[in-house]
Amino acid sequence: MPPQATLTQPTEPDPTDRAALLAGLRARIARLDPGLASFGAPRAALPLSPELDAHLPWNGLPLAGLHEVLSAEPGAAMGFSALLLARAQAALPGRSVLWIAPEPDAYPAGLARLGLSAASLILVRTPRPADALWAAEEGLRCPAIGAVLTFGETPDLTAARRLQLAAETGGGIGLLLRPDDESPGPTAALTRWRLSARPSPEAGPHHLGEPGWEIALLRARGGRPGAWVGEWDAARGELRMLAPAQAGAAKRRRA
Amino acid sequence: MGSRRFARTPNLPLFEGGLPCTAPPLLPAQAGTPLGERRFLMLHGEKLAAERPAVWALRFSPLVGIWRDEGLLIETTGLPDREPELLRRVRGAFAAAGAPARGLLGCAPAALAALLRAGARPQVLTPDQEAAALPRLPVTALALPEEMIPALHRLGLRDVAALEAQPRGPLARRFGPAIAEGLAALRGRIAPFTPVRPPPRHVQAQEYLSPLCTAPALERAIGTLADQLCTGLLESGEGARALRLLAFRGDGSWQELRQGLGQASRDPGHLRRLLDRRIEELRPELGFEKLILAAEVTEALHARQAGLPGEETPQEALSELLDRLAQRVRIWRLEPRESHWPERAVRRASAFEPVVEAAPAPRPLRLLRRPIPITVSALVPDHPPFQIMIGKRVERVVSAEGPERIEPEWWRPPEDRPARDYYCVQLASGARWWVCRRGAMGDEEKWFVHGFLP
Known part of the structure; x- marks a missing residue:
């Protein structure tokens, strides 16, 4: 905002006025990085489940951000990612979802059980990683895209930062679904999750029960890590948290 | 004779010989054809x-x-x-x-x-x-x-x-x-002829005194043509669906580029962005001396105030994004098809057209394009598996739902395709797989993992 900049300039010469100095510096930072300026400010978020929402500093999974999902077990990680896409679809009606993979093999009938509608799902085939990152950035920047799911890509810090800035422009969420790694490295994403499977307690020999997931929040910008055991209740369409006593098992895997 | x-x-x-047509006087400049x-x-x-x-x-x-x-x-x-x-x-x-x-x-x-x-x-x-x-x-x-x-x-x-x-x-x-x-x-009462290229609804052409060789020069020239084309489109209330760029070199050869658009557009910025990405395909050699940009296919486009950034509707933003993506990578949507055969139950549809929604079913979220072969042990031949060997790893099955028998569609060749029995299994680790038995029970049967359930 150039007009404001010219207004704050004349007040700066007095070096003893700490408040004015700080305000000026904050304004400059805000101009450099809009994402950092809105840090701590309330931002729109996707509801996940009461427990997760209370734990996350944004009261839910923040929109206009990049999130990483590490896949310790392909089914559970894919299920959690599909759930996030479905929630983004519900929160941003009219926007489409991009599914970017070297060989996109989404299956609409299965995705519909998690509430993800295939009508607004667009599959993008990117044999080269450079194409995948380019497509993800273009998609995130577009105001008609609600969520972008990228498979298997591990962008470096610069590329991830670009994606994060693109998401702040477009207002959707970016999901990086990548294989689990012992040392996943630093990230520019707002959150990082690790998903593994958990046998359902009510499963019998001829009955699978509801899908159970071990949800570990490894990293959240401005928040604490955590671990939960959740269950996807397909009938009511909600993510239900089981007894938190079991969370310790999930924490152990995080080391 | x-x-x-x-x-x-x-x-x-x-x-020859006194006919008056030998030397007609040159016509004065015609103001316009009647x-x-x-x-x-x-x-x-x-x-x-x-x-x-x-x-x-x-x-x-x-x-x-x-x-x-x-x-x-x-x-x-x-x-x-x-x-x-x-x-x-x-x-x-x-x-x-x-x-x-x-x-x-x-x-x-x-x-x-x-x-x-x-x-x-x-x-x-x-x-x-x-x-x-x-x-x-x-x-x-x-x-x-x-x-x-x-x-x-x-x-x-x-x-x-x-x-x-x-x-x-x-x-x-x-x-x-x-x-x-x-x-x-x-007498000119009928004059049928077929043009070699369909006549464009709108066309802009420009000749250049010094041939264009460099990418920036081409970019500027094409941008100007695109702006003029969009002005013409705006006046007639149309939007371009297909563009054709003809570039003539000095030595008599030429190059032709075609560019389709997912949705009718007359936004100069969008046309410029699409054409700019194609400039690398042009081979100027000794330089282009004439460029023609034509809107081959047009559609009626309602008049709307243009040029205010951030005010474009999501529909337009989406079609512009898809145009850009389709230039570089393949994109599509998935449409359900009337079939129980898992691979046939979806088909690829154009990304620019809306598709109908699929009904939820107990199916994996991703259908593996190459199913993973496994070895299975069962107590009795037609019982669900209780142990699965995938590579050298052995997984114990704690619960299994099934089988779900899917018969092949006999009206499609090959006719001797074997039926499949699908099971949803849950392993001791909690992972859920969608496994299938292909072929008759016994020596002929083959087992695969066809997908991962959530």
């Missing part, structure tokens, strides 16, 4: 009646056709140049390109072709001059079947005047409908 001696052959010049009157330039020359010369001739006019197997027909109606200069310029360009051509500019293509066949010199004909020259044309100059000429001569019909004096009915009964059509075409 005596009459055949008088039959004129195309080699004999027509205008409404309802079309002007054509007919070119006759060696090997002109082919696609290559025809596409090359698009640099003079957007409407160029191949006339029989004799030459090229260029529609010049409404071109900005003065006609004598246009004729000189076109003939000069063809001569420089190594294909000298005789040209005649007038109203009726068939008449022009007949006059050229009879040996007329290159010139511009007014409608009156053309009408005056036609009656003296010999019937040999008309595009009639060869065996018809002696028959006409036997009847004493040697020139067009004599032919036109005859009643059409008996003439058509005697010689077939071709002769009546030929006479109507001579």
